Amino acid sequence: MVLAAYQDTACVGLALLAQRKAPSSTGFKIKQLWLHRSGEQAADQVWIEHNDFLVQRDNKAQIRLAMFEYLYEQKTMWQELYFGLAESSVINTLTAKSAFYREVISSPDFEVDLLNKNHLDDYLADLSKNTRSQIRRTKKILSQSGNLVLALAESDSQKKQFLDDIAQLHKEKWRNTEFGSGFDNPIFERFHHQLIFEEKETNKTRIYCLMLDKKPMAYIYILIHENTWYFYLSAMKSHSDNRVKVGLLAHAYIIQQAIFEGATKYSFLAGEARYKRSLSNQPEANQQLICFYQPTLFMRTREYIRSAKSVLKNLLRH
Incomplete structure (x- = not known):
């Protein structure tokens, strides 16, 4: 589906969102929305980074937030909303609006300043x-x-x-x-x-x-x-x-x-690699893929179980 933001009659923001129903271990299917991605590994292997709403330069933070808040309120459309990979500065403005999210991917991002x-x-x-x-x-x-x-x-x-x-x-x-x-x-x-x-x-x-x-x-x-x-x-x-x-x-x-x-800039994009770190002349940045979820009893229980499994795996690994 297409999400569009307007200021008077001028379009100032756009986003393409893929809807899918993902199977879960409980047997229920989870309604998902993915920003500029499909949620399917084969289709998403091209890998989108700096993945944000498409917004005009003027007032981009304000437009982004308005688009996110509108999307967040469409409770019947999704149980999980995937946003990113995007810069941490972008992600932080969105997670400040909701306590119900998890980090799916966090990856260092390296750049060279050529100015x-x-x-x-x-x-x-x-x-x-x-x-x-x-x-x-x-x-x-x-x-x-x-x-x-x-x-x-x-x-x-x-x-x-x-x-x-x-x-x-x-x-x-x-x-x-x-x-x-x-x-x-x-x-x-x-x-x-x-x-x-x-x-x-x-x-x-x-x-x-x-x-x-x-x-x-x-x-x-x-x-x-x-x-x-x-x-x-x-x-x-x-x-x-x-x-x-x-x-x-x-x-x-x-x-x-x-x-x-x-x-003025040479970007190595996301991904940990020694050569990227060696060739970068800027402080390490970060990109994240975040999953927001609806705070229903079912989804909160599911996230709790997911978190407990992750902790248990880490304990067994050590």
Whole structure:
């Protein structure tokens, strides 16, 4: 369903909400609303972050709160309302309005501030001595074997080649994990294919490849919005020398390009990873997925049982 907010006759806020009935261990089905998500793993594997109501810049906090309060009052439409992943600052304004919620996911979020950076060295100066050393050592070792070049896929044929290579490497790394590789998921593949092969005027994607003597070393898929570059995913070739940190060097090359093009922020998005922490020059932020629930006896009992199970699992784990 669509939720719209108006100021007089002007639309100032929009949201798409998916309704579903989710099975529960009690046998009852739970009425759910998901913001810009379906609630189904396969459809949601594209993964939405900074997931908020779509609101105009002016008075966005006021509009967001009005939309949430209206939605919260529609008691017959939902028993659970899922909001996020969104910045903690956004989540906190909503949870202040209700005591009946649980945190589903909490994930660190890392960024690079590129404001007033005129050269890569300006950015590297913000990093630890160890990280700078790893980047420079990797470049030195690889450069002894050939010529390092950062290539951008520009033609459709090159984009297809890069995307095919990424898919193969991604499957090799992630296929046997809990959620698997998105490139084994037709929904995920179709979504990104449509995004990557959009018309040039509206296309906000880039696929870069760090090459050593024209041989691919690392691929990085970027989304661009205004002055921010968002790192979506990468695919790396392994290297026999453990001193070589291909991922660090690839990100450094792309950040250098972002600086050259006037970007003011490079976002690693959510997800705990050592390289993100090492390459960030900003304090760690956080994104959360929150589930609000109706304070009925059934739902409160269900949440109590869920919480008790979680505590018991932690005790058994230790």
